[in-house]
Amino acid sequence: MHRMIAITAASMLAAVLGGCTDQAGGGGAGSRDQIKVVGSSTVFPFTTIVAEQFVEKTPGVKSPVIESTGTGGGMKLFCGGVGAAHPDIEDASRRIKSSEYATCKANGVGDILEVQVGLDGIAFAEAKNGPGMQLTTTDLFKAMAATIDGKPNTAKTWQDVNPALPTTPIQIYGPPATSGTRDALAELILARGCEALMPDLADLREKNPADFAQKCTRIREDGAYIDAGENDNLIVQKLQSNANAIGIFGYSYLEENKDKLNGISVNGTEPTYETISQNRYPGSRPLYLYVKKAHLGAIRGLREFLKLYVASWNPGGPLVAKGLIASPEDVRKKAASVVSWETPLDPKTLP
Numbered sequence: 001m002h003r004m005i006a007i008t009a010a011s012m013l014a015a016v017l018g019g020c021t022d023q024a025g026g027g028g029a030g031s032r033d034q035i036k037v038v039g040s041s042t043v044f045p046f047t048t049i050v051a052e053q054f055v056e057k058t059p060g061v062k063s064p065v066i067e068s069t070g071t072g073g074g075m076k077l078f079c080g081g082v083g084a085a086h087p088d089i090e091d092a093s094r095r096i097k098s099s100e101y102a103t104c105k106a107n108g109v110g111d112i113l114e115v116q117v118g119l120d121g122i123a124f125a126e127a128k129n130g131p132g133m134q135l136t137t138t139d140l141f142k143a144m145a146a147t148i149d150g151k152p153n154t155a156k157t158w159q160d161v162n163p164a165l166p167t168t169p170i171q172i173y174g175p176p177a178t179s180g181t182r183d184a185l186a187e188l189i190l191a192r193g194c195e196a197l198m199p200d201l202a203d204l205r206e207k208n209p210a211d212f213a214q215k216c217t218r219i220r221e222d223g224a225y226i227d228a229g230e231n232d233n234l235i236v237q238k239l240q241s242n243a244n245a246i247g248i249f250g251y252s253y254l255e256e257n258k259d260k261l262n263g264i265s266v267n268g269t270e271p272t273y274e275t276i277s278q279n280r281y282p283g284s285r286p287l288y289l290y291v292k293k294a295h296l297g298a299i300r301g302l303r304e305f306l307k308l309y310v311a312s313w314n315p316g317g318p319l320v321a322k323g324l325i326a327s328p329e330d331v332r333k334k335a336a337s338v339v340s341w342e343t344p345l346d347p348k349t350l351p
Contacts, residue, residue, distance in 0.1 A: 032084040035064040035305055039074030039091030040180050041230045042120055042250035043287050046319045047091055050309045053318070054301070057308070061301055066091075070230045071180030079104035082294050088302055090290040093120065093180030093250065098350040111293035111344035115306070116335045118313050119325035121251040121276040122184055122283030124264040127243045131166045133158070133264045137282055140266070141193025143170050144225050146218040149198060153220050170224040173235045174248035177227075181250060184285045186217035189266070192282065236260065251276060252323025276325045286327070293344055310336045 035054075037047055044066060051064040069077065071092045078090035079100055090096075096104075096114070104112060124140075126133055142161045145153055158165035175181040194216030195202045204212040219225050228235045232249040236257050239247045246264065251271055254263050263271045266282050275281040289309065296302050312319045313335075315326045326332070337343065 032299065034062040035089070035299055035302055036087045037064060037066045037089040037091060038069045038077045038087045039067075039089075040071045040093040040287070041068045041175075041232055042093040042181055042252070043091035043117070043289070044068040045252060045256075045322055046117065046287075046324050047089075047289075047309075049318055049322055050305065050312055053312065054305050054308055058301060058304065064305065068230050070176065070178035071183070072178040073230075075100045075103075078290060078292075079107055079109060081107045082109055082292060084298075086292075088292055088295040088299050092288040092290060093285065094183050095286075095288065096290055096345075096350065098347065101345075101347050101350060109292055109294075113289075113291040113293060113338055113342060114345040115289040115291065115309070115338050116286050116327055116331055117289055117309060117324070118287050118319065118327050119276055120285055120287050121271045121281050121325070122181060122188060122285065123249060123251045123254040123271040124266060124283075125239060125247050125249070125254050125257075125261040126245070126264055127239045128260060128262060129243045130239075130262060131168060131244065132262075133165070133246065134268075135165075135264055136162075136196075136267050137189050137193035138196045139165065139193070141190050141197060141216070144172060144219050145190060145194065145216065146220045147215065150215070153222075153224075155224070168244040171242065171245040172225045172248065173228045173238045173245060174219075174225060175227075175232075176229055179230060181248070182219075184283070185248060186213070186219075188283050188285060190217045190219075250323075251325065255323035273325055277328075286331075287324070290345075293342055296342060306339045310339050 047066055051066060055061060055063055071094055074090045074092070075096065078087050080086050101112070124135065139162050142148060142155060143158065147153060155161050155170060157167050157169055159167045161170070174185065191205065201212065201215060204215070228238065232253045235247040235249050236253060239245055240260055254261060254271060269275050269281050271281055271283065276284045291306065313324065313326060313332065314320070320326050327335070
């Protein structure tokens with residue numbers, strides 16, 4: 001589900017910033033006097049918190065507009081061009097792809113800042129009255145993959161996947177194909193489960209990524225996996241009404257709803273702050289902001305917004321209180337330096 005929020009604080013909006021002129025050679029029409037963010041539903045709540053603080057600390061500023069479009073959908077909007085008609089920031093639950101970066105460049109976007117804001121885990125969860133599942137990456141691959149060893153996946157119950165698991169039907173609510181969480185699910189969970197089950201495919205990932213994806217990370221479409229859209233709160237609601245179902249979302253949603261849900265261990269490791277920060281949990285992943293350098297001088301308040309983000313992601317900070325996992329100190333320092341010096345991303349580092 002597509003979501004949009006305009007963070008508002010009526011008492012702070014007595015005055016607004018003057019309209020920011022469209023910059024970067026006519027990349028978009030008109031003008032805009034507020035920050036615009038698109039992208040990941042996982043990063044969405046953290047950017048929302050920073051936006052609320054930004055409004056509180058900056059009297060007269062117009063509320064940032066933040067859209068939860070999914071990482072992939074957000075990248076398309078972000079890379080569409082420069083200027084007032086295009087977003088300033090992309091929230092991302094994975095790194096930008098080299099093909100997306102090339103699209104940005106082709107559309108005149110120019111330099112882009114890559115800022116790692118913290119860590120997250122792809123959490124698997126069930127209702128408090130669920131069956132108490134404990135899964136492996138191989139179990140999850142065998143439950144979700146479209147094909148197993150080249151044959152259509154016919155598993156109907158969890159016991160079909162693993163004789164030690166319950167006979168309950170496989171019902172998994174998860175993110176859509178446009179989501180960075182879906183990309184990370186494929187890379188961190190399904191690919192690992194596939195390689196563990198069929199070790200001979202390990203070399204295929206490097207030699208023929210497309211064939212590997214077809215065999216290992218394509219998700220079944222027969223109803224066992226249910227696309228819940230870009231609304232992780234909807235998955236939480238579905239789990240509360242269906243004790244036999246499993247949900248997939250960012251760790252922050254599990255942390256926020258731990259009174260309603262239980263995390264499911266993967267390969268014997270529970271999704272917790274400690275296991276994710278120590279990279280012991282299989283679904284650990286970094287979260288990012290991508291920022292158009294050209295917009296830093298055109299959208300008033302954008303630099304201050306980024307500095308506030310930096311001040312909010314430390315251990316004990318407001319983002320960690322919301323469920324973000326703080327990056328290691330050296331990573332935080334590097335990210336803060338990118339913001340301070342406005343250092344553009346080197347595309348040679350992209351996969």
